[in-house]
Amino acid sequence: MSQPTATPRRGRLLRVAAALVVLLAVAGYLVAKYVSGGGGAPHCTAGTAGGRTYELSPEQAVNAATISVVGTSRGMPERAVTIALATALQESGLLNLDHGDRDSLGLFQQRPSQGWGTAKQILDPVYAAGKFYEHLDQVPGYSRLPLTVAAQQVQRSAFPEAYAKHEPDATLLASALTGRKVAAFTCSAVLSTLPGDPAKVRYRLTRAFGAGVLPAGQSGQSGQGSEVTVPVTSTSSAATGSAAGRSAASRRGWEVAQWAVANSSVLHIERVSYAGRQWTAGADGDSWSRTAPKSAGPTAGGAGEVRIALVKQRG
Template identity: 60%
Template sequence: MSESTVSNRRGRALRIAAGVAVLLALAGYLVAQYVTGGGGAPRCTVRPAEGDGATYEISPEQAVNAATISAVGTSRGLPERAVTIALATALQESALRNIKHGDRDSLGLFQQRPSQGWGTEKQILDPGYSAGKFYEYLEKVPGYSRLPLTVAAQRVQRSGFPQAYAKHEPDAALLAAALTGRSPASLTCTAARDAQVGKPADVRAALVRDFGSDVLPGTRAVGAGATANLGGSTAKATVTVPVPTQAAGVAGTARGAGGERRGWELAHWAVAHSSALRIERVTYGGRVWTAGDSGKAWSEAKGAASGPAEVRISTAQ
């Protein structure tokens, strides 16, 4: 066999291999597009209520942690400013990820240190606990809501880079406005298309964990790893969360000022947890978010729409 024939065969084999690689890559891309609804990996987007201005995009993991931080703050009766400070701090310290490492023995969302009295490793790695400890220290800072964000955060964190918190304030403020319910229909998430079903019992347990027992009548608060006495049927795909006319929530706003803001707080919490809890649909105040529509926007609800008295959270079945 001539050298040129061998060379031609090798060249042909290389071209075939390259072609197969391209086809496999294309197939993988198409599968990914199908699974995620055509928009890449699942993401959550926060938009200003007025519909213009800068948007902010985060991952589902970050959205869950942000929603928990916000829920813990409002459940303590704290103002939106406190939630903004907490979110900016967590963005700087951990990028809103519950990480198991850091400087020296720092852990979790706020990089709190067991050796400095913040709690045990297990406690600090519980987002609800770590957020609660942050707020506990923040509340001890005189006039924290009137201080520059960097000053208030530094009084709690004692960071070596206190000015770093400032760069996160715009994004944290946008997040806080949505997650505390002041900015209606401003948080949306895309969700992966898969066959996993959601469990209403998990939704109820997560609501009680983040907001406390008052969020669902007939339940009791649970700690990390505990089981809630959820009551009612867990077979139903929809969890209905009542929104009191006078809702306890953000100090000076939802507390004693009507429940609409509380309703949007709960609705946005559910959307933020949509990937983690396999939530397919959230309805509130005549608006609906649906994962099947790639979660791009809230739309007008048709048929038996949820009004201002309740939030309906439907899991994938």
């Protein structure tokens, strides 16, 4: 009878050793994150304390905020934003994919061969969201249709019922990102060590909201200073000064403020202030704290401002 070989035993030992190396590496990473104040992987949350919440990555947050703002800037109702967000959750997981089924691309997996635009255009989230809303607006009575029916009228998916499961999360995201729910969107991440560029913030603001979001000429300013101030007024001049006007201005202000929080990682934003509330990157990024009303909400005239403070150049 031959002696058993030692190879299986050596194989098991090597696998165990490899597993231990991986575990030690993960443990070291977590310890480093804890010591540096990282508090785990960066994440963003829609919803308020005590209620239901939905968590997403900073990349998903940027895309969700873009989809929301493009819709409201076109005058689309919150229901349209909900439909768009649910569609993007199903099609791409709110990620700007450079691949898909056949030639499908982007947040909504739109196809150049089907007339949605060039590949470069479709991979621009502002363009892609705009094309989705353009098609949705042509669906008669879309706001009264079941979400999955409205989405399918635009997408022509092989799995039309799949959109329905995303409706609760999309509804939560839309209520926060459109400004209907105040202080309802936060992001937790380590404060950037890189300085923010006001010119980039202004550029992204005007691309998403349109040129009217900033005073005339401000969008073209060079990257001076470390703060961008966004005046907030009612979009309806007839309603300015009325309760309806103040409500519309407040909602617009929260939409801008929560857009800024969603973009805090990519734009190196340290602090966002509006209506006596303040969000701060880092340890306090999971909530909006109350502050002295430096950055007031809408006044009797319907005006107010959102203050976006950027990480400053060190040294």
